[in-house]
Amino acid sequence: MIEGDWSKFIPTRLPVNWEYRGEPGIHPEIEGITGRNVVFLIEKRFTRFEKVLAKILRAPKIVKRPMHYTQSMLWELMDGTRTFEEICIVMDSLYHEDVAPVEERVKAYLEVFVRLNVATVLKFKEEE
Numbered sequence: 001m002i003e004g005d006w007s008k009f010i011p012t013r014l015p016v017n018w019e020y021r022g023e024p025g026i027h028p029e030i031e032g033i034t035g036r037n038v039v040f041l042i043e044k045r046f047t048r049f050e051k052v053l054a055k056i057l058r059a060p061k062i063v064k065r066p067m068h069y070t071q072s073m074l075w076e077l078m079d080g081t082r083t084f085e086e087i088c089i090v091m092d093s094l095y096h097e098d099v100a101p102v103e104e105r106v107k108a109y110l111e112v113f114v115r116l117n118v119a120t121v122l123k124f125k126e127e128e
Helices: 048-057 069-077 084-099 102-115
Strands: 009-013 018-021 037-043 062-066 119-123
Touching: 009 069, 009 084, 037 069, 069 084, 069 102, 084 102, 102 119
Parallel strands: none
Antiparallel strands: 009 119, 018 037, 037 062
């Protein structure tokens, strides 16, 4: 994915359907950050044959993919305004050993999000 220094990259959510589930968990005193669990709502794409089977079997048209509480917090923090380094500081302050070593753990979560095509990582433009 990205090689070198990640500190100035900006992880950003892509437009995707998602919702909150459950009660708020631990969270920083940052406006808009709730600490609630995030669930991705992924629409299934069927072939013609699969559509027929899905109708007969009454299969759901949307897959709900719940995230781990630490992944949910990362998702909330990835609003396009915070750098990777800032996100790591918040994650470490909240979860300590649960995300240690924080940089590697957050990178791994980001790689999952990128593979799922729900997030991207933008390069920070430094002022000249």
